[in-house]
């Protein structure tokens with residue numbers, strides 16, 4: 001199967017949540033036809049990958065049944081793939097990942113890093129597609145109970161290395177792997193900022209690094225005023241700022257709801273680094 005997509009800049013992964021309850025765009029794209037159209041729109045805006053998810057991972061979210069998840073994502077992936085649009089499948093279930101890849105999906109994005117489903121690593125090995133391992137400790141319903149670290153950067157790096165080794169032991173090739181510090185997953189705002197500050201240490205592992213900060217709660221807290229945290233649709237400029245900095249720190253890709261803003265951001269980072277020479 002294909003290798004990890006690359007460009008001369010940080011890639012932009014557009015978010016397409018086909019869920020009823022994702023925190024920032026939940027419920028908007030539940031209709032399959034609408035979801036396909038939104039995926040096309042993100043692609044037209046210049047997304048390099050469309051990340052299709054059928055189960056919300058927002059803090060506190062309940063799980064959906066496997067067949068519901070499959071039924072949500074497969075028609076969307078099949079339609080987008082038929083138009084030559086590169087997709088990833090955002091799932092913690094091996095059966096969903098397999099159905100998605102059978103429908104033409106190019107990348108597995110497992111927010112549990114292979115932990116939630118004991119068959120995920122062997123399935124990724126067999127399917128032989130790029131495989132994103134995110135740092136994760138527990139399903140969303142309980143994950144904030146596990147937001148405790150001695151040193152968040154050291155601990156996340158060690159736990160990701162364990163996930164990498166488990167994947168390799170199951171037959172996944174090193175060249176398939178992408179790592180992600182998992183912003184907001186069993187993490188406080190302070191943990192997220194410490195991880196972002198240390199992006200270069202993740203890049204130094206040699207694995208491509210995905211940074212997914214888009215519209216997350218820690219940005220709402222950063223931008224809070226007397227009325228409370230800034231709501232998700234007011235977090236776009238902050239998201240783009242993070243995309244610029246993540247690109248400058250050497251991230252392989254950023255995951256974003258507003259593709260155009262993050263594409264501009266990573267393009268600025270490339271121009272800054274190259275002195276304007278594209």
Ligand code: PMM
Pocket residue numbers: 015017022023024056057058090109110111132134180182183210211212213214215255
């Ligand atoms: N975050 C969300 C969903 N999928 N995938 C990866 N690899 N990394 C993440 O941090 C991540 C993810 C949750 O955000 P959403 O509800 O806005 O999609």
